[in-house]
Amino acid sequence: MSHELPHDLDPATLAVRAGIERSQFMEHSEALYLTSSFVFDSAAQAAARFSGAEEGNVYARFTNPTVTMMQDRLAALEGSEGCIATSSGMSAVLSMCMALLQAGDHIVASRGLFGSTQQLFTNILSRFGLETTFVDATDLAAYQAAVTPRTKLFYIETPSNPLTQLVDIRAVADIAHAAGALLAVDNCFCSPALQQPLKLGADLVIHSATKYLDGQGRVLGGAVCGARKLTDEVFKFLRTAGPCISPFNAWVILKGLETLQLRMDAQAANALALATWLEAQPQVARVYYPGLPSHPQHALALSQQRSGGAIVSFEVKGGREEAWTLVDSTRVMSITANLGDTKTTITHPATTTHGRISPEAREASGIRESLLRIAVGLESVEDLKADLARGLSQI
Ligand SMILES: *Cc1c(COP(=O)(O)O)cnc(C)c1O
DSSP states (O other): OGGGSOSSOOHHHHHHHTTOOOOTTOOSSOOOOOOSBOOOSSHHHHHHHHHTSSOSOOBTTTOOHHHHHHHHHHHHHHTOSEEEEESSHHHHHHHHHHHHOOTTOEEEEETTOOHHHHHIIIIIGGGGTOEEEEEOTTOHHHHHHTOOTTEEEEEEESSOTTTOOOOOHHHHHHHHHHTTOEEEEEOTTTHHHHOOGGGGTOSEEEEETTTTTTOSSOOOOEEEEEOHHHHHHHHHHHHHHOOOOOHHHHHHHHHHHTTHHHHHHHHHHHHHHHHHHHHTOTTEEEEEOTTSTTSTTHHHHHHHOSSOOSEEEEEESSOHHHHHHHHHTOSSSEEOSOOSSSSOEEEOGGGTTTTTSOHHHHHHTTOOTTEEEEEOOSSOHHHHHHHHHHHHTTO
């Protein structure tokens, strides 16, 4: 019963307490309601629920108590009035655009967005009259210059994948608002444990809950957070079009949120230790990690994030052969492109996540054959260093 909690609780408390609605059985742990529909006392109540005159559950495409608990807890952590959960991170992006934009509108997006988001904007939404201009993520003048009278949405991701470029959220929010547009931030890499974009002026936060919010690589999910007048529009789209989250997935994520801060802090501490160590290795040409003083936007990282996060990218001296040698000599890390798990993963972006981009475009965006990305997990950092040292000694 979240409304009975005192105000101004610390996020650590909200993570385990916010959003709880108990049934008549007064279960302590949050219940998983596996039901697609709900029954009514009478024909009159059914009519009142359907018309909206009476609040309450009707059908799980509209609402489900487990999903509501997850939404309320995530809203408490993001500091948002509203939150709507979706079936995946991508359906969160899609639902937000469908709910808040219309044919003829224009989007300004930072370059280097998650690949599927880029595809959605470029190849799918474009067919429905939504045009997107991509700008250099760190060039504030470029955001300003891209504005047209039809610009309705700015869409950014910070830090970016895999080069950990930061976008100044407050500065882009000011540009968006001066243009009469909304700013949406994909907060997947930081999660609310490290960064709260709404407090920096953003209007909407997008989540792939599949990553750190679940945190253990089990389920897909997503969310859109923001002012209720915006999330109400997302809800209207969702209840009609149907990309809603399954109650089971929502329950897994709800329980995942309880350990989010602990995991993020421990994984970020591991990442900082690993990044610092990598920077000192003679076979390593360059390390990309916002928590390092050598990162060109370290000061911005310190001002808008609680830490550098848990994603570390680096270039080995050499090219694809040297990079692959390192990947293939790991024994602990998982070779997979996923991230946000307690298990450390290693990937070679140029031949996996960014493999479909032309070599010229890839090179231009700084994703070289020598680049590797590590999403640092909860293992002992000494074991992770040893896992990389094995490969480094071979190149
Ligand atoms: C994974 C990811 C998404 C998409 O989320 P899904 O849950 O896989 O649909 C969006 N943005 C970022 C930054 C991601 O890493």
